[in-house]
Amino acid sequence: MKREYKIAGFGGQGILFLGQVLAYAGMQSGLESCWIPSYGPEMRGGTANCQVVLSDRRVRSPLVYNPDVALIFNKPSLERFSPDVKPGGIVVLVSDLIDTSPGRSDIAVYAVPAKSLADAAGEPATLNMVVAGALLAVDPLLRREDVEAAIWKVTPPHRQRMVAVNLRALDQGVDWVRAHPAEGTTGAENAANAAGAVGVVGMAKGAR
Amino acid sequence: MKREYKIAGFGGQGILFLGQVLAYAGMQSGLESCWIPSYGPEMRGGTANCQVVLSDRRVRSPLVYNPDVALIFNKPSLERFSPDVKPGGIVVLVSDLIDTSPGRSDIAVYAVPAKSLADAAGEPATLNMVVAGALLAVDPLLRREDVEAAIWKVTPPHRQRMVAVNLRALDQGVDWVRAHPAEGTTGAENAANAAGAVGVVGMAKGAR
Amino acid sequence: MERTFMKGNEAIGEAAIRAGCRLYFGYPITPQNELLEYMAAHLPEAGGVFLQSESELAGISMLYGAVAAGKRAMISSSSPGISLMQEGLSFLASAELPGVIVNITRGGPGLGRITPAQSDYLQATKGGGHGDYNLIVLAPSSVQEMADLTTLAFELADKYRNPAMLLGDGIIGQMMETVTLPPAMDQGESKPWAATGCEGRERNLILSAPYTDQELMELNMRLQAKYARIKAAEQRAECEQMEDAEYGIVAFGISARLALAAVDDLRADGVKVGLIRPITLWPFPENAFRAYPKVRGYLVVEMNEGQMVQDVRLTVSDMVNGRVPGAAPTIRFLGHGGGYVPTATEIRERVMELARLLREAVGASEAVGAVRTASASGSVPAEGGRRTA
Amino acid sequence: MERTFMKGNEAIGEAAIRAGCRLYFGYPITPQNELLEYMAAHLPEAGGVFLQSESELAGISMLYGAVAAGKRAMISSSSPGISLMQEGLSFLASAELPGVIVNITRGGPGLGRITPAQSDYLQATKGGGHGDYNLIVLAPSSVQEMADLTTLAFELADKYRNPAMLLGDGIIGQMMETVTLPPAMDQGESKPWAATGCEGRERNLILSAPYTDQELMELNMRLQAKYARIKAAEQRAECEQMEDAEYGIVAFGISARLALAAVDDLRADGVKVGLIRPITLWPFPENAFRAYPKVRGYLVVEMNEGQMVQDVRLTVSDMVNGRVPGAAPTIRFLGHGGGYVPTATEIRERVMELARLLREAVGASEAVGAVRTASASGSVPAEGGRRTA
Amino acid sequence: MAATGTVIISTEYCKGCGLCVHACAHGALAMGRKINNAGYAVVELAAPEKCNGCTSCAVMCPEVALEIHRRG
Amino acid sequence: MAATGTVIISTEYCKGCGLCVHACAHGALAMGRKINNAGYAVVELAAPEKCNGCTSCAVMCPEVALEIHRRG
Amino acid sequence: MTDKVVFRKPQCLTDKAFLYCPGCSHGIAHRLVAEAIDELGIRGRTVCVSSIGCSVRCWRNFDLDVVQGAHGRGLAVATGLKRALPDKVVFTYQGDGDLAAIGMAETVHAAARGEAITVIFVNNAVFGATGGQMAPTTLVGQKTTTYPKGRDPGHVGMPIKVSEMLAQLPATAYIAREALSSPKHVLAAKKAVRRAFEVQLAGGGFAMVELLAACPINLKLPPVDALKWVEENMVRYYPLGELKSPPAAPPARAAGGTGVGATGGEGAGGRTCAGGGCQ
């Protein structure tokens, strides 16, 4: 069993944090886990991405070229990474920040208006956790309690008050996806819908 | 044709200068020539030595382990270098600074009271040139005019007044040896004689 | 034994503290700043001294002073900063001082970029500084090993009174993985040779220069004898699926992870391939190669223009001697400098190519009796395969 | 053409001035101070700038600036000082700047002593600094070559926009010999890429770091392509009496002089031995070895613990491939670090030993078909022969 | 108050740091809602009539994104 | 003038630099003719009666070759 | 009614956007340098030596010949250049980590030799490029990633006043410090930068302008607050004004500057900003 993730967006959207939460949750559930950030000072405020590998044995390549799961937070990232997603893989994208689609029919695309949801909750910084919740709802690999434990762990001590806020956002994501159990559609349609802040969820068949 | 020299004594006795004069004279007479000093700061005021190779073709090893000619200015140097002189080789030693002998019968030893001669001439610093003169008298390889040219060349510009003084010392050395055409003796005898400022010269048969 | 999830750079820091490292010196440089910052945050808690040095040059001499005082101490940097330490490393080696140095290599030469790289192999193993000396060089390929080899570096450094270097790269430094941390140790044995003030004993001298020419020769003899001992006792490599291997991939550090993925894929296709992963880069694990005399070809994979491949070739050329003629393995190289990271796919393709080549060579040799022509260019990075996108 | 008698260190200085060197930077260190002082006395007379730098570190960056301005410039030092320049050398290489660097090596490691040594071979040729780069490395073995190779260093540096190093040792630096000085040249072609102010042209940038990851890969490709061109065109070696040689001595610099004396002696005894003297240490003169495929054994002689011997082994192992099995030459090593100077006698004895060994091996191989067992330890300095007196 | 100055904003250079807004003693500038291609919310000449062309904003702009014209 | 001090010279340490001679305001020391094993002409307490044990010579001796005794 | 352009981008900046964080003072410093070069008309004979720091890629923005050397060695590289090209104008643009930490020896020695180089010294009290570690100029108590509890002078000493130190060296010709914290200060800085080039043009020796600057990202402050921090904290420790000016030349402006002759000695103190009141 191996699950490879790519998470990408702008700096400041909590991309690296989200990746660490997934990686940590994987470890909580007994898997080997590995996380690599895009590192370096050049891209301050520019793009950020990270890759996560969960595996039931020692992780071979920690580098993810063809993710099973891509969590996408902006348009450049969608363009760059969605073509590499494995056939049968999952893309969760923040529909209210991205106006195009992966344009692939061999993957499941979940267009979640995570920004609107986070903003609506008065916590714009929880955008990433909404996406995490959406993933929880569509990929059963990680259990909620492991993700919750991961959030506790990854949040730095002086920001522990954020844990509750993040957990609420997580549930928002889960709930929203559960509330929109539509079939997978192409990204373009998702985007169109997202413009009206109504997401359409595609339930991937291939993704476990 | 190859002639290898070792010249050794205390720092300040003009050892390196003398070596350069021989080397330069060799070059003047059309030979390839090579000079290597003992270098380094440790031995300030300590021992100094240099080695010279003259050859009618490109010099192979510039290092002299078994000199044809050794010019020796103090006792430690006599002890260190005289055993290595090639059989049939020449040792010129400053008899009034050395109270022992090489103790070898297979080499020609010239014990020259060079210090007394230089002091007597009022130019103690020309000790080395007296020895050079002695060598000129016993080894015909280098011609006086080449040595004279070498002295001009090697003396730094601001000390050119020393040239004449050095040339006089050279002649002193030549003259003294010519005036003492005795057969080669052991160094011990030389030393005994030197104590009375009367040197005994050994004319080497083997040395060319 | 604590299982946790950590960055490679931080795992070094934590392992160092647990290994009894009590002084750390460092100057900022990406991609190793997490280590510097980990030590800044945690070493003082452990009663140690964190000091940001004004430069790498000063830092390596601070390390020299701290280990001369008998303490376990460490410094870290990345490529340009390590170049600045070369005089200091040669001094540590000559004075036989056991400091630990970490190089989280980045893409070079020159200022380069903070891309991952393995281009400092030769510098680390052949003596980037002057004179005949060797560092013990360890190459972790996981966060777990970042911790484990840090512990080992302190132990070997003390055991042999020799500086030891951990050679990682940007990926492994930045990566987080599950890791089981070693238990805390004390600071190693007390060091009777250390310069701590001579109260109650003969005075101790920590010298870089012997007093006489002869003593310098003797120092070199002593060092070479020590290096021979280390070569005999401390070679380490991980060999995966080598028992029946016809082909071997040789890779260290992060490259070995990608190579291992390729081994999995190739084995799935029935190709008898294994991996030799040098853990000690110096001493180079020659014995590992000797253990598998049946390997017909090696593919050396590095994130540089061909550095460790020289040691593989030297090792294999040694093996050729005294062997049945005609059995020398072919060596091919895959790699580039400046931030290239090989993919498992590329590695797989190059192994297949090697296998094809050797099949053809066998055919040819049966025909004309000549073998291994193809390996003549082993040192020249092969054309193609460069990932520039 | 002027024939004169000069110190090796001074011959470098005079040749540099005649080669159009117009800036010199240096920091005192024995045994190269005569060069520093020669430049101090004579470069200003020639209209150039002599500047004593506050350190080798500053000096190498001053050189960087001066050559970036398009001038011919030089720096010199000895081992510890050269170690301090390693970051700077990597920067010069990455910015493709043509400075000339002189290393009059001394005994190491560490502070060492000012005894002659050849222990910086690996540092000079394998990249003492970080990243994949190469210096052009020239090894004079006479005062004449101190002059000639200085001229060549400036020419090659400019031709390839690559730093070039002259690697000498204390003996050759201190030695005086007859020398024919080269005529004065101008400063080489003008350099349109130099940073001199952009008046009337596009601006010039002298960068050590490319702007993107891809550009760093491209820089490395460009450098490797250049290095391949240099390897193809600039290998230089002197081969003496190699035409009919059964045995070859390989030695560079001053060691080669002693080796040549041994060749004379051995030839007088009827031993068919010759000398390969690498003049370019990088690129290593592999072609010279290829030119003599009949040599049965090499004795590599160095004033270190076995450095160039690695390149000899790599070269010869390349030659083995594609050859009639059983014909690979045996390689033996003579040398030690820290001030050892081989004698012609020792070299002679070791060649005789090699000859004996090979005679026995041939006998043995006729008996059991196994050859060359004896050469397996080629990299390990042989016991004995160390001059400690 | 009639404007005697005006500010031309190179919005693609602006990084929305707000230093110009702070520097303008006349309250002519304000952070806008427009996001440029680099992802930054850019400044606007919110009250053009208040600008007297004093250049304070431009002097403080780290992106050299402002050009100032003065009339009269 | 009766001597109130005296100087013990470790002749093997002396390098004949003459600093002690210069430092002695009383003229008690002088360079001698004796050459030690290192080849240096060593200093002598030439006028022992002039020494008052003031230590000036010893203070200046770079070889720490002088020990001073004082009487009275 | 005419329309006059009273402020525009200087010519010797390229079209490229800066790579700095929002609110970073490097942009202002770059502009001041470019303006001085434009005004003095020396673009064609000027060579810039960049430092290694956030400004490592200033070559993208300065439309000049630029040389990029190793970290901290800017003044050694510039020495080589200027000695090779005595008639050209050579300046370094250096951060405080570069100039005062790793580069301290090169800085002191170039200043002591009186190299005829102009130095633009951007002191933002932190290592910006590497992510906010302590610099030699970091203020007491200032938190950095390497001293997360703030700089403790008992452990690492007080911040180094580089300008004061160099002003003491006889061969430095012009040393001034200004802050990039408010329009008024920036205008003063502009004059100082220009003056530092003029000194070189007049054949004078070493000329340095220290510019107190904000690194909002590492101060973890919004840009406006970061500049306020500079004015309230940095300016208090690092007084502004000319510390040293060539005696022959007229003082560049009245306030604070004290010319110090060739015998060296510290400038008499300079101005101190009244703690944010300047804005």
Add this chain to the structure above:
Amino acid sequence: MTDKVVFRKPQCLTDKAFLYCPGCSHGIAHRLVAEAIDELGIRGRTVCVSSIGCSVRCWRNFDLDVVQGAHGRGLAVATGLKRALPDKVVFTYQGDGDLAAIGMAETVHAAARGEAITVIFVNNAVFGATGGQMAPTTLVGQKTTTYPKGRDPGHVGMPIKVSEMLAQLPATAYIAREALSSPKHVLAAKKAVRRAFEVQLAGGGFAMVELLAACPINLKLPPVDALKWVEENMVRYYPLGELKSPPAAPPARAAGGTGVGATGGEGAGGRTCAGGGCQ
């Protein structure tokens, strides 16, 4: 009538003869250090860091634990040692080339950090060990092998007054300069050396004594004349006395010393030798 030994070789010097040239001041400097250690009774807990220079083998003579690091890095090595052994006494013994040329960055930074180290700085205005090249401290006009026409301040600047520079740094506790040129001066130097150790023992910060010294061999002067040269030329440029002393401690002696508080600033001048009249 008793016979009292009023001067003898200090205990913490070994029996070995010095390796210095006749008349070299290093011997006197060594003795002063050894006397201070003897008098303070700290031999057993003192570690010496030697420099690379003529004194590279001072371990032969100091009967102490000695650490020999790389050229110019003495204060970095000592920093590592002292931080590892805060209760021990650590001192460096450094030449002017070592401390002020190649080692300038380490020197300034160790001083700026206020490392609790004692520095014996032997300034003989030349690189002795390598044969007489110019040092940063070489006087104007002084001939050296690298500037055979004498130091030209137009080319390489004025000699650096290291003590004045370091005295300006707030974290330096004690800075003094004395000359080893006459009995009177040597006695003053002795006090200063002792004081520099006392400051460390009292838990103070960086303490340095600069000792003006003669290198007769490279000055090409007989020893007596070399010391005269020190008094007539060096002392004129490098004024003697305490430049800085911990405010709490009583001034070590009346003449010249001015305590400078923790805020830094140059000492008020010190004594200048009346040009040879001291002898």
